Amino acid sequence: MPIPHADGPRLQRRLGVFDAVLIGLGAMIGAGIFTAPRPAAGAAGSGLLIGLAVAAVVAYCNATSSARLAACYPTSGGTYVYGRERLGEFWGYLAGWGFVVGKTASCAAMALTVGSYVWPQRPQVVAVAAVLILTAISFRGVQKSALLNRVIVTVVLMVLAGVVIAAITSPAADADRLRIGADTSIYGILQSAGLLFFAFAGYARIATLGEEVRDPARTIPRAVPLALAITLLVYTAVTIAVLAVLGASGLSSAVAPLADTMQAAGFPAGVPVVRIAAVVAALGALLALLLGVSRTAFAMARDRHLPPALAVIHSRFDVPHRAIIIVGLVVAALAATVDLRGAIGFSSFGVLAYYAIANIAASTLTPAEGRPARIVPVLGTLGCLILGVALPAESIVTGVFALALGAAAYGIRRALGARR
Template identity: 55%
Template sequence: MSTSAPLDRRLGLGDAVVIGLAAMIGAGIFSALAPAAAAAGSLLLVALLVAAVVAYANASSSAQLAAQYPAAGGTYVYGRERLGEWWGFAAGWCFVIGKTASCAAMALAFAAYAVPAAWQRPVAALAVVALVAVNAFGITRTARVARVLVVAVVAVLLLVVASGVAGAGGAGVGAGGSGEVGGAGAGGAAGGLAIGEPTAYGVLQAAGLLFFAFAGYARIATLGEEVRDPARTIPRAVAIAFGIALALYAVIAAVALGALGPGGLAGQADPLVAVVRANGWDWAAPVVRVGAALACLGALLALVAGVGRTTLAMAREGDLPRGLTAVHPRYRVPRRAELVLGAVVVVIVLSVDLRGAIGFSSFGVLLYYFVANLAAFTQAADARRYPRALQLLGAVGCVVLVVTLPLPSVVAGAAVVALGLLGRLLVRRWRRHRATGAARS
């Protein structure tokens, strides 16, 4: 393998949009919706709106930066260029740890829809191995697979919406009710959870969890070295993918609340299967289950590509082992970085629950976008596409959502971020000491 070769620009606008959609659609609809409902209750749609506003601010910052710095690595590169090496490292480290957790969350969510509980962890691990293998054979192959998955998933989501329209006023449980659903959902939960009166804190916590769903647009920016005409393509792709995902999220969340109520939604391991059953479309449950599994696979596929590119960028600068800079001479992908990522994710899926993975991922990704907003704020007038006020809103929103995440996620995330910063400090000191010793000798 070449150890310093650039990646090839093979992705057009459609490819970039599809990869962004694949990263977003599976994440929120099929995994973050239930824990967010548990936190926000009947104000789930308000939480979704808060998450969308913060995500849009961050998306605009990412698009503006990617147009000026179209290189692999996303905010790791932007932070280094605009704010300094330590800011860049902090962003890159937060992205790698947060999105590695996202990979685990998507693999576990796929397994939850695809197989019985006893088989979920090993099947999740096998899914990671399979999609790392797909990515290893080139970014265009990744884009083609993602396109097939996105089309199938959107069709399934439209089926869920149709069940809600047909079931309105029928078998579903209204959002204003107790949220309990007669019978067991596909996840085995009978009835609903007791949801108290929604609070501002609960809405913000739900928004932090739902933010996890929108963060897929970053995949477009992290693939900046492989996008044709990046200054034009990346901002357009980010806007299109974000708009489509937001529309789908809003409609599906409204249908889910109408069918199950907040308590019923919060109590489901596979909420959209429960939605079609509550609306009297039992025949559609297997179809939705397959669609959910495909959505999670699409998100996992895009995540592996994005984390692999950020790992490559960090390795090029010496912030991760330089052996991870290897680019395959034929397929032009950071194969070694992706193989290491796959091994780490397999370990996580065999030991961590889905809710913990979502919260931990949100912590890392929100800090990553905090740096992105600061970096975009410093850009000169000739590189600006959006007002600075939008970047300030994004930065403040990231901080607010971070501190309102579940406490275990905050503690674990802060510990891992601190460990990364300390590790870099020690490595840099060791390198300086070794260089000084070599110079004296």
């Protein structure tokens, strides 16, 4: 029997399969493809493609579990709701907490990516401005956000196709650079998969917007695997193209990998186009992330795990405007202070914890509820745990501290409530 939760305002269902897929693509084929391959290549060396495959398998399991759960629980909050309903209030809370803190770091990373491409000398200034502008756009409603997302995804896909074509047809491309050499290890491959997972995790935006999707039992299970499949094809093509031109060592030391690929491939005129696309992609990913984090914060506030004042829907724009504003301000503050690489690692740890809970919750579904094959949630859970402990040490330490802080806050809240 579902665990009761607080009643509250509900969001309108406006999004179909097409928009849901594009929101997922906007989050996954966002700045991740422009930023994550560099640290991942530094970890895996010539084994980068194997790391990409591992990340894709874990992402597939997570996506399948999430889609089945979202069809059963079509409401805002994603795994925060699934964990609560299937495993208990604490696990739902911990999933929601991991998502909010991890994806808030992702928002900061996307904003800093914009800043580094627009104004390298003062990236924080641009990052903060980008957050505030997109927060204002999110405030105007999910349909306007989805419309902007369509434009962004279209532009980025066109530019990425140009990069792939330019790279594979260039005399600088060498298939020998794709071979696995002695510069890789199992640990390095797993660490690269954990870092690349940062770029795959955007399909959660579809689930966290479940309350705004039309016919969620049909739409979400279709949109999630479709968005993930398209993303995997794009990432594989781009990674092969970049490796063929730069090699693993060149990729790991590149300041702007895709722009450097165009330069090395003999297409310098394409460099500014790629830089502009990186900014556009980062803005698209940031927009999708702000939507997802604000909806999870809204759901947690509705259940009084965050201040109930955040569980309010604007009478005109039909959005959780207080949650949007608070999330935007927190992200702006982080963007002014954090480091890009650290933000990626911390985000990966928080989101892997979130999906571990999602897979465990999916394993409790019955066949009548659409339970996936048992191997899917088992492999997904193990994959999340393994990739989490393979991340850089500083990411693990800060991630464990953040989860412990959230668990402590939950315990204090319960203890105070018991005394009343």
